[in-house]
Amino acid sequence: MATYLLDFDGVFFRYGTMEPIEGAVDYVNDLKSQGHKVIFLTARQRYQNDPEHLTVEKTEQVLASLGVAFDSIVDGVSSPRVLVNDEGAFAINHPLNSPLQQIMQDSPRPPQRSEVVERVYRGLAAVSWVAWKYADSNDADDYVQTLLIGKSLTSCGGFDHADLVARYRRRPGYHFHGEELPAGGNHPQYQGQISKLLQSDDPLYQATDGVADGAAMKVTAAAAYYLDDFQGLIKNIDRVTRVTHATVDARLSAILVALRLRQVFLDDDPDNMDRLVEEMRVAVKIMQFGDQANFFLDRVARARTIATQHDQPVDLLYKLCRDIGMDHLAWSTPIAACFWSYHNDTDFSKWFSHQHEKKMYLPRRFGIFRRVVHGLTLDRRVHAEDVQHLRAIGQYDDFVKTHGYHWQKSVDIDTFLSIAISIIAVRHGLDSVKTEVPQAIEMFGDDLATLAEQLVQMPSRKASCQREPASQNPQRAVASKIVRAG
Structure with missing residues (x-):
């Protein structure tokens, strides 16, 4: 059996809501009934989430009310998400807020x-x-x-x-x-x-x-x-x-x-x-x-x-x-x-x-x-x-x-x-x-x-910032500090 990693926002729920996308509940429950593992990956946080009404804790309560079976939730996961595996790897870039349907093996590949x-x-x-x-x-x-x-x-x-x-x-x-x-x-x-x-x-x-x-x-x-x-x-x-x-x-x-x-x-x-x-x-x-x-x-x-x-x-x-x-x-x-x-x-x-x-x-x-x-x-x-x-x-x-x-x-x-x-x-x-x-x-x-x-x-690579040394441009250095602090 396979392990399915699903995002919440835009894939299972309509982005930024607790509203399930068409077919999402049935899709996940069908996966579980077939013996697959379902793990949700999400940028949502368990406690101090922004916005507050989309915490993982409240999300779990909604999933329970919907009768959705799953194995676990991994929170605070940034995007994009890269899967590295030595035996069988398959990924889908799911259209935002589109109905969740059976994923076919001939789905278009992500662009090089x-x-x-x-x-x-x-x-x-x-x-x-x-x-x-x-x-x-x-x-x-x-x-x-x-x-x-x-x-x-x-x-x-x-x-x-x-x-x-x-x-x-x-x-x-x-x-x-x-x-x-x-x-x-x-x-x-x-x-x-x-x-x-x-x-x-x-x-x-x-x-x-x-x-x-x-x-x-x-x-x-x-x-x-x-x-x-x-x-x-x-x-x-x-x-x-x-x-x-x-x-x-x-x-x-x-x-x-x-x-x-x-x-x-x-x-x-x-x-x-x-x-x-x-x-x-x-x-x-x-x-x-x-x-x-x-x-x-x-x-x-x-x-x-x-x-x-x-x-x-x-x-x-x-x-x-x-x-x-x-x-x-x-x-x-x-x-x-x-x-x-x-x-x-x-x-x-x-x-x-x-x-x-x-x-x-x-x-x-x-x-x-x-x-x-x-x-x-x-x-x-x-x-x-x-x-x-x-x-x-x-x-x-x-x-x-x-x-x-x-x-x-x-x-x-x-x-x-x-x-x-x-x-x-x-x-x-x-x-x-x-x-x-x-x-x-x-x-x-x-x-x-x-x-x-x-x-x-x-x-x-975008994490490395190439800025002038403060000694070369003190006004800009002070200004940049203000921006980052704000």
Whole structure:
């Protein structure tokens, strides 16, 4: 007889609850009736658990009330879990909160590390290509901030608040079509979230507001770094986001894009929209956002419905832009881009049509894109909802101040394509633009292959943190101590 090791959250119980998943009770009892051993492995603690209502002791009481037979529970077990055995080993990466059914021997194997590295490389390369193709130095911030976050994580062995703030404040050293890019990749006159960080001298600067979609445009590298830990990804994407954006909607937009990227990085049920929606609900519980997340989740559910009804990319683009939006709002462009990424059209170039002038690619037109959507495509009713929500969360005046000049006049094409094409490239490859991608990468000068390798590393290697000695940067050393203490 075999020994079955089962997780509680997301496998036996719906994540973060005491509610059994469909088929879970019968599945475990069937295993016991056949003579197998059942051992539960869980991150839940027996006594001092967070949250308190999910202690192992209370979990045992629920199992008893359900009539579930098992052999033992091993608590406080972190993820991922690696089985090393000399005689018969079999593992399943069970889809989160999916019905628990009989495990078949032909279940898909987990991805090889080299495959994941290649996918992460494609995601980073796609962000580079979109910025290069869009060719506007005022809109290269997607790539600049994606890379500075990735470099901070890999050089510091994880999130380092002071290091990330310092990188935002430095010029990135990129010459974009011959023009040197400023700190953060933003135009010096831009009054958004990065400008607020640059105007402060706080080494541990943290935003107090911010509802724009800039929170979601820069998570490709960070999503790759925390790929092996579902809960860790959610919490650390949020820590990165909080540096520049404070509102719940902005933080959720970054988490949404990170979870969508996780789907395609791991090639784990990558076309399942329902799973993404469910994982967002779990993320809201983990972050304890409660009712503050309702507006964002309603837009996610609406986008999912649209994406299931329209599978042609042009039709889907129009409907998402009309009923979700493509404005510089956290619940607009990021949600639309994530659900547009579920289509299977891999011809990226057709979304761009540039004129060549003075050795520079200038964004005069965007081919199909310009003919399908524009600033007034958004339904008036949806726009009214946006205004009402902005007022409700106290962000209306600030958003109008920073983004009002193009509200209902244009759509956020570069951010939309940066998010969506990064996801699609991971899922389906870069073949349609394979001759252009090297040019984009060469212009920025980053070694994306090596960075992808560094991002996709075993969790044990992420424990080592490579920080400057305190004597070299005393201000940063003090700041880092404050972060770790808090």
